[in-house]
Amino acid sequence: MVDETKLNEFIGKILGDLGGVFSAPLVRMGDKLGLYKALKEQGPMTPAELAAKTNVAERYAREWLSHQAASGYLEYDSVTGKFTLPPEQAMVFAEPDSPVYLQPAFDMAAVMLENQPLVEPAFRTGKGVGWGNQSQCLFCTTGRFFRPGYQTNLVASWLPALDGVVAKLERGATVADVGCGHGFSTIFMAKAFPKSTFVGYDFHPASVEQARVHAERHSATANTKFEVALAKDFPGKDLDLVTFFDCLHDMGDPVGAARHVxxxxxxxGSWMxxxxxxxxxxxxxxxPVSRMYYAASTMICVPTSLDQPVGAAFGAQAGYAKLSSAITEGGFRKVRKATETPFNMVLEARP
Ligand SMILES: C[S@@+](CC[C@H](N)C(=O)[O-])C[C@H]1O[C@@H](n2cnc3c(N)ncnc32)[C@H](O)[C@@H]1O
Known part of the structure; x- marks a missing residue:
């Protein structure tokens, strides 16, 4: 027997979800066309003013602005006909350095849709989908998605949560950042600790290329290098610190990676x-946070791991118990959760 009240509540929830899904291309265009940026810089604007400022057609600007107001992303003043990007919404859509810059999450939604023709057949075969064969906007989107969290937390709170690591980095330490992707984490650390040397490793050659470009752009080449290598056999020796950012669960063999680290x-030494x-x-x-992670895990992380030898497929919601047991199995005697944020947990492993 259907309960009318529950049905109505559920329809309300689904309408909210669908509104979010439908909004994805509009939020992405708001970013790409500089619409949020203009609203942030200029303040309240009519469609004609936004169109003139950003060089887009007024009719499209008006429809986009209407959608944004209906979404609660912009405020609309019916007396002046102007639309405003409130400061809180600006932090989410128009401030790449804000800790809650979530615009790249909408790009991640596009990545997942583009991955569907690859992942759907894999559900039948149980096989993986190689990281490098997935949606081509995956790599820069991943970098952009994680960057604000690293910028806010990495140097300010994550490294200080580790035992004695900051003092070593200040004196001059040798560090490997494994599964570094486009290298944002490596570069943040390298800029903060100029006496230390950092090598970023990743098995995806195009990402390593991009990491080198980023290091050039951010003048971080003096103490960084980026090389193609697998987590199971990157060429490090006598390292003070090894870091893995949002990648251990993507690997086919997390225990093998732990053993090598x-x-x-x-x-x-320390492994973060x-x-x-x-x-x-x-x-x-x-x-809600795990919901997003399980989606990304189904469409990206599990296929990535299943494509590699062992194919442990931990998934993006592996949890502390499973991760720490893999780390211990790899030969580390001590593991602890050093700190956490609503989006990440930071583990410290010691030999
Ligand atoms: C979710 S991304 C995270 C990238 C980067 N650390 C960041 O936080 O932006 C996972 C990364 O792990 C890399 N990766 C996956 N399996 C790997 C392996 N077995 N060895 C080395 N890198 C691997 C991928 O190429 C990708 O760059």
Whole structure:
């Protein structure tokens, strides 16, 4: 027997969800066409003013602005006919350095849609989809998606949460940043600790190329290098610190990676593993952040791992118990959760 009240509540929720899905291309265009930026810089504007400022057609500007107002992304004043980007919404859509800059999450939604023709057949075969074969906007989107979190937390709170690591970095340490992607994490650390040397490793050659470009652009080449290598056999020795940012769960063989990291570290070295925030059980993860992670995990992380030898497919919501047991199995004696944010947990492993 259908409960009318529950049905209506659920329809209300689905309408909200569909509104979000429908909004994805509009939010992305708002970014690409500079519409949010103009609204942030200029303040309240009519469609004609926004169109003139951003060199777009007025009719399109008006429809886009109407959608944004209906979404609660902009405020509309019916007396002046002007639209405003409130400061809170600006942090989400128009301030790349804000800790809650979520615009790239809409690009991630596009990546997942583009991955569907690859992942759907994999559901039948159980096979993986190689990282490098997935949607071509995956790589820069991943970098942009994680960058604000790293910019806010990495140097300010994550590294200080590790035992004695900041003092070593200040004196001059050797660091490998494995699975570095486009290298934002590597570059943030390199800029903060100029006496230390950093090598970023990733198995995806095009990402390593881009990381080199970013290092040039941010004048970080003096103490960074980027090389193509697998987590299981990157060429490090006597390292003070190895870092893995949002990638251990993507790997086919996290235990094999742990074993190799153990061999590359000094006896008093540290391994920092940044992973998506997650509880150990599904019932702990039935919330909006985990919902997004499970979606990305199904469309990106699980296929990536299943494509590699071993194919452990931890998924993006592996949780502390599973991650720490892989780390211990790889030969580390001590593991702890050093700190966490609503989006990430930071683990520290010691030999
Ligand atoms: C979700 S991305 C994270 C990238 C980057 N650390 C960041 O936080 O922006 C995962 C990265 O792990 C890399 N990766 C996956 N499996 C790998 C492996 N077995 N060895 C080395 N890199 C790997 C991918 O190429 C990709 O760059």
């Amino acid at each position: 153990r061999q590359t570290l000094k006896p008093d 593993i940044v992973e998506p925030a997650a509880g150990d059980k599904l019932e702990d993860n039935l919330n």
